[in-house]
Amino acid sequence: MPTPTPTTIHDLLGNTWLVLLVATAGIMAFLTVNTLFLVWLERKVSARMQNRLGPTEVGPAGLVQTIADMLKLISKQLITPRLADKPIYHLAPWLIFLPILAAVSLFPFSESYVLHDLNVGLILVFAFAGLTILAIFMAGWGSNNKYALLGAMRSVAQNIAYEIPLMLAALAVTMHAQTMSLRGIVEAQADLPYIFVQPLAFVIYFISGLAETNRAPFDIPEAESELIAGFHTEYSGMRFAMFFFAEYSNMFIVCMVATTLFLGGWHGPFGLPGPVWFFLKVYGLILLMMWFRWTFPRLRFDQLMSFAWKILIPLALFNLLLTAFIMKVVA
Amino acid sequence: MKPRKDAAALLDGETYFLNMGPQHPSMHGVLRLLLRLSGERILECEPVIGYAHRAHEKMAENRNYQMFLPNTSRVDYLGGMIYNLAYCQAIEKMLEIEVPERAEYIRVIVSELNRISSHLLWFGTFLLDLGGITPFLYTFDDREEILNILDRVTGSRLTYSYGRFGGVTQDVDQEFLSMSTAFIKRLRTHFSEYHKLVTGNVIFQGRCRGVGVISPDMARTYGVTGPCLRASGIPYDIRKAEPYGIYDRFDFDVATRNEGDNFARYEVRLDEMEQSCRIIEQAIANIPEGPIMPAKPKKRFKIPAGECYFAVESPRGLMGYYIVADGSDIPSRIKLRTPSFSNLSSMVEVLADTMVADTIAILGSIDLILPEVDR
Numbered sequence: 073m074p075t076p077t078p079t080t081i082h083d084l085l086g087n088t089w090l091v092l093l094v095a096t097a098g099i100m101a102f103l104t105v106n107t108l109f110l111v112w113l114e115r116k117v118s119a120r121m122q123n124r125l126g127p128t129e130v131g132p133a134g135l136v137q138t139i140a141d142m143l144k145l146i147s148k149q150l151i152t153p154r155l156a157d158k159p160i161y162h163l164a165p166w167l168i169f170l171p172i173l174a175a176v177s178l179f180p181f182s183e184s185y186v187l188h189d190l191n192v193g194l195i196l197v198f199a200f201a202g203l204t205i206l207a208i209f210m211a212g213w214g215s216n217n218k219y220a221l222l223g224a225m226r227s228v229a230q231n232i233a234y235e236i237p238l239m240l241a242a243l244a245v246t247m248h249a250q251t252m253s254l255r256g257i258v259e260a261q262a263d264l265p266y267i268f269v270q271p272l273a274f275v276i277y278f279i280s281g282l283a284e285t286n287r288a289p290f291d292i293p294e295a296e297s298e299l300i301a302g303f304h305t306e307y308s309g310m311r312f313a314m315f316f317f318a319e320y321s322n323m324f325i326v327c328m329v330a331t332t333l334f335l336g337g338w339h340g341p342f343g344l345p346g347p348v349w350f351f352l353k354v355y356g357l358i359l360l361m362m363w364f365r366w367t368f369p370r371l372r373f374d375q376l377m378s379f380a381w382k383i384l385i386p387l388a389l390f391n392l393l394l395t396a397f398i399m400k401v402v403a
Numbered sequence: 404m405k406p407r408k409d410a411a412a413l414l415d416g417e418t419y420f421l422n423m424g425p426q427h428p429s430m431h432g433v434l435r436l437l438l439r440l441s442g443e444r445i446l447e448c449e450p451v452i453g454y455a456h457r458a459h460e461k462m463a464e465n466r467n468y469q470m471f472l473p474n475t476s477r478v479d480y481l482g483g484m485i486y487n488l489a490y491c492q493a494i495e496k497m498l499e500i501e502v503p504e505r506a507e508y509i510r511v512i513v514s515e516l517n518r519i520s521s522h523l524l525w526f527g528t529f530l531l532d533l534g535g536i537t538p539f540l541y542t543f544d545d546r547e548e549i550l551n552i553l554d555r556v557t558g559s560r561l562t563y564s565y566g567r568f569g570g571v572t573q574d575v576d577q578e579f580l581s582m583s584t585a586f587i588k589r590l591r592t593h594f595s596e597y598h599k600l601v602t603g604n605v606i607f608q609g610r611c612r613g614v615g616v617i618s619p620d621m622a623r624t625y626g627v628t629g630p631c632l633r634a635s636g637i638p639y640d641i642r643k644a645e646p647y648g649i650y651d652r653f654d655f656d657v658a659t660r661n662e663g664d665n666f667a668r669y670e671v672r673l674d675e676m677e678q679s680c681r682i683i684e685q686a687i688a689n690i691p692e693g694p695i696m697p698a699k700p701k702k703r704f705k706i707p708a709g710e711c712y713f714a715v716e717s718p719r720g721l722m723g724y725y726i727v728a729d730g731s732d733i734p735s736r737i738k739l740r741t742p743s744f745s746n747l748s749s750m751v752e753v754l755a756d757t758m759v760a761d762t763i764a765i766l767g768s769i770d771l772i773l774p775e776v777d778r
Binding site: 300 | 419421427428442443530532533535536537542544601603604606607609610613758759760761
């Protein structure tokens with residue numbers, strides 16, 4: 073996303089509010105197009121894996137299919153269940169949507185394309201990502217539907233369990249980089265991406281990231297074969313589309329964090345522009361996620377929880393201790 | 404458990420009721436499960452059936468023996484051929500009709516193809532219930548080939564009405580036989596693919612091993628039959644125990660497992676497909692030339708007063724016709740003994756004290772066909 077650096081954009085517009093407006097519009101436009109593309113990609117990838125063709129009719133190779141689908145969703149009736157908790161029910165789709173905008177604005181796409189370079193950028197990204205769970209629970213509770221509530225309950229438990237190894241894995245990286253600024257972390261990987269220094273942390277991070285975004289094999293909160301559609305069972309039309317949008321954007325954010333922390337962000341082995349490298353890596357990880365989804369069956373809820381608490385968290389703690397030990401002894 | 408009347412007494416703030424079905428994405432058909440849950444744990448489970456009741460047994464009392472024939476393949480739409488032929492065999496038993504050799508071999512081939520197609524569909528949907536979507540499309544691709552083969556000889560894909568009293572409607576040609584041979588070859592190569600994709604998967608094993616155990620005693624109590632019974636360690640297959648048609652001429656094994664869990668049922672069905680392949684191969688090798696119907700087929704007939712029970716092995720278990728004749732051309736009563744009904748009754752005991760996610764997995768593993776439960 074070619075968002076100019078703060079200095080340039082300030083020079084150009086000279087007004088903080090205008091900067092905010094342009095940046096927000098830019099991010100929204102980018103995220104929307106990106107989600108539409110990801111949905112198309114997911115369909116094509118799954119089709120290829122399943123000996124099918126996927127969308128072919130609308131546009132070249134079906135590229136416009138998702139736009140047609142979005143138009144359909146926009147034009148659909150918004151149904152509110154009679155016994156829903158209306159304020160909560162209506163607020164949830166917005167609340168899941170907004171933190172994503174905020175989180176995306178923090179990423180360094182290349183050396184110069186940084187909107188906000190905060191010294192606590194990493195924490196902020198996780199904080200914004202953590203907000204989505206609140207929206208999911210609101211959606212589940214507000215719908216007044218037992219399946220939605222079950223899905224929301226699962227989602228809360230799952231996200232709490234998997235946020236811990238996620239952050240522990242990220243913490244090991246910050247110990248190496250000695251900074252929490254996303255830009256600083258990428259700059260520290262100019263010679264060697266952290267995936268080679270911290271392979272275990274990367275694996276832990278990626279698994280937890282899958283669970284954080286409710287992707288298969290951890291798509292338990294919306295397991296369609298058990299809970300119909302989980303927390304968004306009662307949402308229709310554009311409200312449903314917003315949850316859908318959030319799911320794909322969250323997937324994108326998790327992969328962007330992984331690229332920033334472990335794969336060296338905009339750095340590449342040979343001379344391509346920074347953003348190209350960045351997005352190549354992000355899309356590589358997204359393709360990996362899609363591959364997982366169309367290969368594995370789903371875990372059971374209790375298996376998922378014990379996997380987090382009994383395996384991932386001890387492993388992440390061990391990795392953190394090991395990192396600290398090596399850094400103290402070697403350095 | 405009757406929540407409609409004394410619901411208030413049961414609402415203790417700790418447990419709640421969940422109506423799973425009749426409309427639910429992974430209910431196979433229109434089964435409704437009334438679950439009493441504590442969190443995600445099932446305390447009680449009551450299957451409510453009858454949503455697909457089409458009164459097949461009553462319809463039998465209003466039409467003559469030939470006219471009931473199309474009904475039979477609609478009772479179990481995945482084992483239509485086997486149901487169809489079993490009805491013919493029951494009538495043949497009552498009328499003492501001799502079936503020509505070639506027709507008997509054709510019946511075996513199409514029945515076993517039908518069994519494989521049913522098991523393939525089960526394989527795909529079971530994985531779908533567990534959240535694995537891709538195997539579903541692979542098995543449907545294979546199943547499509549079977550439907551094409553059967554379509555070629557019967558003219559339909561699901562509800563065949565291929566059997567006649569004394570034989571079959573159409574003769575098969577060389578093309579049919581070579582298509583079947585080619586299909587078996589192709590299926591065997593795909594089996595290794597399925598094993599790689601599914602059987603060894605850690606998540607799949609975690610979802611299946613030790614889940615939904617039907618003990619041999621429980622199986623006997625509820626009259627569980629078919630792959631579910633054989634997965635509990637009881638090697639009962641009517642094709643071996645009381646061979647009907649010409650099944651005594653074929654060399655095949657009864658697939659059994661001892662664990663009685665989801666994984667055992669999965670393995671039994673995969674083995675059964677392989678055994679069906681063996682039977683088809685032998686049948687194709689030995690099929691004689693000759694007529695496919697008796698010299699004087701019975702067009703209009705009355706069955707003398709009496710009764711007859713005839714059971715076959717359907718993809719889901721013991722399928723029996725109990726026919727009572729009163730001397731006219733209309734049956735006095737036809738009772739269908741369907742395996743899914745008995746298999747489903749065991750679920751009250753099996754599903755208690757499991758997780759919601761396991762409900763779907765266990766129900767998937769016993770392979771229910773709801774129209775067959777309700778009839």
